[in-house]
Amino acid sequence: MSGGARRVLEAWRLGMVKYGDALQLQERLVADRKAGRVGDLVLSLQHPPTYTLGKRREKAERNLLAPEAELRALGAEIHRTERGGDVTFHGPRQAVLYPILSLRPLGLGARRYVEGLESTMIQIAALHGVTARPGDPGETGVWVGDRKIGAIGVRISSGFTWHGLAFNIDPDLGYFEHIVPCGIAGKGVTSLRREVRDGVELPGDEVIHDQLVRCLGRTLGFTDVEFRDDSECGDMIAAAAATQS
Amino acid sequence: MAMAASSRLLWASRAAAYLRISTFPRAFSTGMCLSPSPPCRRGSYSTRFALLNSVPSFGFQDHLGDVVYVELPEVGISVSQGKNFGAVESVKATSDINSPVSGEVIEVNEKLSEEPGLVNASPYDKGWIIKVKLSDSGELSSLMDEEKYSKFCEEEDNH
Numbered sequence: 001m002s003g004g005a006r007r008v009l010e011a012w013r014l015g016m017v018k019y020g021d022a023l024q025l026q027e028r029l030v031a032d033r034k035a036g037r038v039g040d041l042v043l044s045l046q047h048p049p050t051y052t053l054g055k056r057r058e059k060a061e062r063n064l065l066a067p068e069a070e071l072r073a074l075g076a077e078i079h080r081t082e083r084g085g086d087v088t089f090h091g092p093r094q095a096v097l098y099p100i101l102s103l104r105p106l107g108l109g110a111r112r113y114v115e116g117l118e119s120t121m122i123q124i125a126a127l128h129g130v131t132a133r134p135g136d137p138g139e140t141g142v143w144v145g146d147r148k149i150g151a152i153g154v155r156i157s158s159g160f161t162w163h164g165l166a167f168n169i170d171p172d173l174g175y176f177e178h179i180v181p182c183g184i185a186g187k188g189v190t191s192l193r194r195e196v197r198d199g200v201e202l203p204g205d206e207v208i209h210d211q212l213v214r215c216l217g218r219t220l221g222f223t224d225v226e227f228r229d230d231s232e233c234g235d236m237i238a239a240a241a242a243t244q245s
Numbered sequence: 246m247a248m249a250a251s252s253r254l255l256w257a258s259r260a261a262a263y264l265r266i267s268t269f270p271r272a273f274s275t276g277m278c279l280s281p282s283p284p285c286r287r288g289s290y291s292t293r294f295a296l297l298n299s300v301p302s303f304g305f306q307d308h309l310g311d312v313v314y315v316e317l318p319e320v321g322i323s324v325s326q327g328k329n330f331g332a333v334e335s336v337k338a339t340s341d342i343n344s345p346v347s348g349e350v351i352e353v354n355e356k357l358s359e360e361p362g363l364v365n366a367s368p369y370d371k372g373w374i375i376k377v378k379l380s381d382s383g384e385l386s387s388l389m390d391e392e393k394y395s396k397f398c399e400e401e402d403n404h
Contacts, residue, residue, distance in 0.1 A: 114337045138311065140336045154338040157329065163339075 007106075009222040010038075011213045013206070013229050014045040019052065019079045019090065022098065026162045029100045033160055040106075042164075042216060043098040044209045047090035049076040049175060066178040076175065087179045088151060093191075094171040095209050097216065098164040103156070106221055110156055113220070117165045118142055120216045121150035124167065127211060128202065130195040142167075147190035168192060169208055311335060312364040315357040315374065322350050324377060326384050331374070333364060344377070346384050352376040 032038045118134045121142040125132040142150035150167040170193035217225040316332040324330045324344035363372035
């Protein structure tokens, strides 16, 4: 990276987006990124209550501790993905970041990229007085003790990234009781709210989302982060859809 | 020397015609590296069939940990040079894999459903991914050879 060169990360604040819609949007944006129609960007959003099941279906379904009907009755959506990973949960008050990046110009290999995502969540936890650490070998995500506070699920396609990270600010942890999260039995799930010291006030979710985004930008070597809000993104999403068809 | 080389090729293509991958001693195996990019070739190869292995390229092996799932294509589908045909997943990340050659998938390694770790443990042998009947053997010459590929991996590893 030459000294003085500007490297901009665009951050789209999308609010609440259904899992399936976010997936479609990412697919279009990855194609756009590959074609050079957009620069590096990160989607910053939350999902309504959603359980995602990966392709290793048998195993994933053993990790669903309640029947699907029961989960739907709780108001959760169940989404089957093309990826292999085990079952996981996304919901309100959990910050989700989906970076759509080209790794090569950033000088990042897959490993350092994943480490960058872990480091981002660890730094933001630290910002609020919580000491977190990366997972043990063979475990992904970010932990406080033996409780998981952040998850990582990354997809790399010819050096372009999508999917990303999910960081628990203060989601309803009851939803996690119905699954063995990521197939790792015997380990609990936690949130920033649970882990901060008594009396510590957390800022609003939007603030924490922005903190995560700025930290991600710094950690991965960007010089600037430019935020776009929902309304502006709507146009870009429509434009992306138009060029796709 | 020349005799040995041509009989190796003959042997390879005969064996390939019987789809007996497991009978290939490593020295004779058609080997094509699969990596996120760029693709390369190693070993001798028949000009009709290619056996695609996933090599310890940057991002697959030590870096992203054990492979826990391999997304395999269906037998009979076509693959194109440079196009995605499946994915390799570790605990930390899922990487799409692109085919270095064009042709028809004539066999996939079903063992990988039960033992995805073979991709790490035995990348040049038991961890093969798909077998392709080449539609254009001319593509082989555009692939990196092993020496250039190792150098490339070294440079990438520094990332």
